[in-house]
Amino acid sequence: MPPRPRTTARKRPSQKRSQETVVAIVDATARVLKRDGYDHMSTNKVALAAGVSIGSLYQYFPSKEALVAALMERHFDEIRALFEEEAQRLAGVPLEVAVRAIIKRTIEAHQIDPILHQALEQVPRIGLLQKFDDVQERGRTLVHQYLLVSHESLRPKDLEIAADLIASLIEMVSHGAVLRHPNRLKDGVLVDETVDLILRYLKK
Amino acid sequence: MPPRPRTTARKRPSQKRSQETVVAIVDATARVLKRDGYDHMSTNKVALAAGVSIGSLYQYFPSKEALVAALMERHFDEIRALFEEEAQRLAGVPLEVAVRAIIKRTIEAHQIDPILHQALEQVPRIGLLQKFDDVQERGRTLVHQYLLVSHESLRPKDLEIAADLIASLIEMVSHGAVLRHPNRLKDGVLVDETVDLILRYLKK
Amino acid sequence: MPPRPRTTARKRPSQKRSQETVVAIVDATARVLKRDGYDHMSTNKVALAAGVSIGSLYQYFPSKEALVAALMERHFDEIRALFEEEAQRLAGVPLEVAVRAIIKRTIEAHQIDPILHQALEQVPRIGLLQKFDDVQERGRTLVHQYLLVSHESLRPKDLEIAADLIASLIEMVSHGAVLRHPNRLKDGVLVDETVDLILRYLKK
Amino acid sequence: MPPRPRTTARKRPSQKRSQETVVAIVDATARVLKRDGYDHMSTNKVALAAGVSIGSLYQYFPSKEALVAALMERHFDEIRALFEEEAQRLAGVPLEVAVRAIIKRTIEAHQIDPILHQALEQVPRIGLLQKFDDVQERGRTLVHQYLLVSHESLRPKDLEIAADLIASLIEMVSHGAVLRHPNRLKDGVLVDETVDLILRYLKK
DNA sequence: AATGAATGAGACTTCATTCAT
DNA sequence: AATGAATGAAGTCTCATTCAT
Numbered sequence: 001m002p003p004r005p006r007t008t009a010r011k012r013p014s015q016k017r018s019q020e021t022v023v024a025i026v027d028a029t030a031r032v033l034k035r036d037g038y039d040h041m042s043t044n045k046v047a048l049a050a051g052v053s054i055g056s057l058y059q060y061f062p063s064k065e066a067l068v069a070a071l072m073e074r075h076f077d078e079i080r081a082l083f084e085e086e087a088q089r090l091a092g093v094p095l096e097v098a099v100r101a102i103i104k105r106t107i108e109a110h111q112i113d114p115i116l117h118q119a120l121e122q123v124p125r126i127g128l129l130q131k132f133d134d135v136q137e138r139g140r141t142l143v144h145q146y147l148l149v150s151h152e153s154l155r156p157k158d159l160e161i162a163a164d165l166i167a168s169l170i171e172m173v174s175h176g177a178v179l180r181h182p183n184r185l186k187d188g189v190l191v192d193e194t195v196d197l198i199l200r201y202l203k204k
Numbered sequence: 205m206p207p208r209p210r211t212t213a214r215k216r217p218s219q220k221r222s223q224e225t226v227v228a229i230v231d232a233t234a235r236v237l238k239r240d241g242y243d244h245m246s247t248n249k250v251a252l253a254a255g256v257s258i259g260s261l262y263q264y265f266p267s268k269e270a271l272v273a274a275l276m277e278r279h280f281d282e283i284r285a286l287f288e289e290e291a292q293r294l295a296g297v298p299l300e301v302a303v304r305a306i307i308k309r310t311i312e313a314h315q316i317d318p319i320l321h322q323a324l325e326q327v328p329r330i331g332l333l334q335k336f337d338d339v340q341e342r343g344r345t346l347v348h349q350y351l352l353v354s355h356e357s358l359r360p361k362d363l364e365i366a367a368d369l370i371a372s373l374i375e376m377v378s379h380g381a382v383l384r385h386p387n388r389l390k391d392g393v394l395v396d397e398t399v400d401l402i403l404r405y406l407k408k
Numbered sequence: 409m410p411p412r413p414r415t416t417a418r419k420r421p422s423q424k425r426s427q428e429t430v431v432a433i434v435d436a437t438a439r440v441l442k443r444d445g446y447d448h449m450s451t452n453k454v455a456l457a458a459g460v461s462i463g464s465l466y467q468y469f470p471s472k473e474a475l476v477a478a479l480m481e482r483h484f485d486e487i488r489a490l491f492e493e494e495a496q497r498l499a500g501v502p503l504e505v506a507v508r509a510i511i512k513r514t515i516e517a518h519q520i521d522p523i524l525h526q527a528l529e530q531v532p533r534i535g536l537l538q539k540f541d542d543v544q545e546r547g548r549t550l551v552h553q554y555l556l557v558s559h560e561s562l563r564p565k566d567l568e569i570a571a572d573l574i575a576s577l578i579e580m581v582s583h584g585a586v587l588r589h590p591n592r593l594k595d596g597v598l599v600d601e602t603v604d605l606i607l608r609y610l611k612k
Numbered sequence: 613m614p615p616r617p618r619t620t621a622r623k624r625p626s627q628k629r630s631q632e633t634v635v636a637i638v639d640a641t642a643r644v645l646k647r648d649g650y651d652h653m654s655t656n657k658v659a660l661a662a663g664v665s666i667g668s669l670y671q672y673f674p675s676k677e678a679l680v681a682a683l684m685e686r687h688f689d690e691i692r693a694l695f696e697e698e699a700q701r702l703a704g705v706p707l708e709v710a711v712r713a714i715i716k717r718t719i720e721a722h723q724i725d726p727i728l729h730q731a732l733e734q735v736p737r738i739g740l741l742q743k744f745d746d747v748q749e750r751g752r753t754l755v756h757q758y759l760l761v762s763h764e765s766l767r768p769k770d771l772e773i774a775a776d777l778i779a780s781l782i783e784m785v786s787h788g789a790v791l792r793h794p795n796r797l798k799d800g801v802l803v804d805e806t807v808d809l810i811l812r813y814l815k816k
Numbered sequence: 817a818a819t820g821a822a823t824g825a826g827a828c829t830t831c832a833t834t835c836a837t
Numbered sequence: 838a839a840t841g842a843a844t845g846a847a848g849t850c851t852c853a854t855t856c857a858t
Contacts, residue, residue: 043848125322165397171376259840466829532734
């Protein structure tokens with residue numbers, strides 16, 4: 001079996017032109033990944049889609065995996081930004097408001113690029129894509145921290161489990177809503193129901 | 205691009221020896237898929253692992269996809285069996301009992317072969333593997349039907365949304381428990397919490 | 409730096425057809441190597457020259473190096489055979505006869521395929537081609553052993569150095585004669601001179 | 613196939629800085645060639661090792677071959693210098709002294725940079741590297757000329773063959789000694805033996 | 817003069833699939 | 838039915854070389 005190829009970036013592009021090239025390549029990676037799926041995506045197709053020679057692609061990305069890793073990085077950075085920003089504002093906010101905010105943010109995160117999100121889910125979980133699970137792990141942690149602050153007013157005793165439950169639920173609802181039932185987001189019913197579900201569970 | 209290869213089985217093996225060969229091949233598919241992931245799995249490796257020549261493999265399975273399709277079929281048949289059997293027994297049973305039963309079954313389903321389950325999740329969603337989503341869809345339907353029967357005693361009005369919420373939640377909890385926190389299944393805390401969560405949501 | 413590729417054969421061909429394929433590939437390797445030199449030789453050119461698909465080539469030879477290694481093996485086996493056979497006959501034979509015999513054999517060895525021999529000399533000395541040096545080492549050993557037997561009647565004291573000197577000389581004379589001055593082999597002058605040179609040096 | 617690239621230097625660097633650059637590049641060529649061998653040596657690696665941009669490298673050397681050609685030139689110029697200088701002194705000198713001097717010079721030549729010497733031996737013999745054979749040819753000529761002067765006192769009749777024999781022998785002994793048996797050069801035994809061998813052959 | 821980004825031919829290699837035996 | 842040799846499209850990746858800045 002061949003050794004796992006390098007996955008980290010090969011070169012810090014310093015000039016402006018090359019930074020544009022890198023962006024073009026990552027953009028193209030997203031397009032091809034969404035269109036063809038991970039295993040029908042090839043470095044040649046990506047180079048072609050990026051309007052760049054295959055050589056240039058390999059100047060910056062040493063492997064197919066590296067391409068997807070960079071794309072994931074970028075995508076999840078956007079998502080993370082959404083949450084970290086929100087996390088600041090949540091301190092001291094009443095439970096219902098906080099829960100509703102988190103749900104909205106999660107849905108927004110899924111709406112950034114739902115098709116891409118789905119495509120990334122099917123990337124083999126090796127080396128690079130711990131990232132996918134990392135983001136969810138981070139979500140669970142944030143929820144856990146929030147719950148810990150208010151633990152006196154909450155019913156569940158094991159807040160780690162509770163946080164897992166809630167974070168997973170929100171993730172799944174958002175995912176399903178954006179991909180399968182976008183219309184359920186028109187009115188606020190789905191969100192209301194989810195808030196309701198969570199509050200009933202948490203409140204004494 | 206070559207035409208999409210056939211995906212359905214090539215011939216119904218009639219004799220006993222043939223059936224053993226087929227089983228050996230599907231078993232080998234599972235082993236290789238779990239070890240290497242879909243896109244590092246090759247038909248030659250599978251044939252080797254099955255102790256069968258590549259020619260014989262193609263006698264029974266017309267393509268790589270067909271191998272995985274057969275494996276999925278088999279795995280999900282086991283899971284489906286678990287549920288359909290349970291579904292019989294659930295009619296007229298009190299809500300709490302039913303919810304608890306479904307959760308247990310879902311966990312059992314994930315325990316059949318968690319690694320395989322995870323590997324199958326990452327198979328590209330083309331042609332063959334709608335199956336994966338099919339099973340979850342089927343779960344949602346069963347829950348929906350169950351809820352419809354008792355709709356008078358339930359609080360949520362939109363039972364389709366409620367069913368989605370609940371089915372998704374159970375799936376996710378089971379998945380996470382089996383793969384990430386097997387110890388949480390030792391005592392019944394996680395199950396209890398989940399039952400609690402669902403009942404608080406459903407009950408008037 | 410990438411890991412050194414495999415160099416040993418990939419598969420023992422069992423059927424007759426495949427053995428022919430292997431021979432055809434090694435033959436083609438010789439032709440291409442002689443024509444283009446090691447670094448302009450490519451696996452594709454070899455496959456083409458062998459009238460075989462590139463896939464078949466890789467079924468039996470995992471790398472360019474492996475091709476050349478197999479070719480060397482075959483070439484040097486012929487040479488070795490020549491010598492080992494002669495070595496038998498040399499025991500107890502008078503010095504002059506022995507020296508003359510070894511020279512003739514060495515020349516014959518170079519005449520098997522002088523162009524190939526020269527091409528092989530320029531193959532990078534890594535992994536596989538220790539073989540080249542091995543053959544010469546073996547030659548030195550044979551000479552050394554022969555000299556040891558007659559050490560009483562010989563003038564030089566350090567017979568290891570003497571053997572080195574003689575073996576190297578014979579190798580170089582043969583090489584130069586075959587490649588640069590084939591006409592010097594017509595009459596026996598060159599051989600006579602070389603025998604003379606060696607005997608004067610060895611005799612008391 | 614692309615047309616054979618230029619092999620001669622692209623411009624005569626006139627300023628001091630330029631000349632330093634050229635030297636740095638040739639030095640780097642030597643280091644990389646010794647480390648990686650000709651076909652794993654790349655122009656980019658050389659530029660990197662020289663601390664120069666690839667563009668600058670091509671300003672002075674039009675091709676990979678040109679790099680190695682320049683290196684060969686420099687290496688063999690050193691060697692040639694050694695001999696031409698000695699050749700002056702040899703006129704009228706007694707045979708034994710001359711032979712011993714030539715052997716010593718040859719060994720010195722091999723000691724300049726034995727690893728480089730070996731690496732250069734394996735450079736493909738095309739276009740540029742007749743040089744390698746040229747140097748040896750030059751050695752044979754020098755020996756031949758020397759022998760012609762003293763032909764009356766020498767036993768062999770065909771002095772061209774004799775010169776070939778002797779020059780080849782010296783080359784091979786020196787090569788082997790430096791690369792395989794450096795310790796044999798500590799005391800003078802090997803040199804003495806070689807001188808002995810040659811004189812016995814030449815003297816009436 | 818120098819830089820280093822860009823190019824693309826072509827090298828190496830795999831693997832799903834076919835087919836002669 | 839089985840075997841496994843053979844195929845070749847397609848993929849990954851390198852590197853000598855050019856060219857815009």
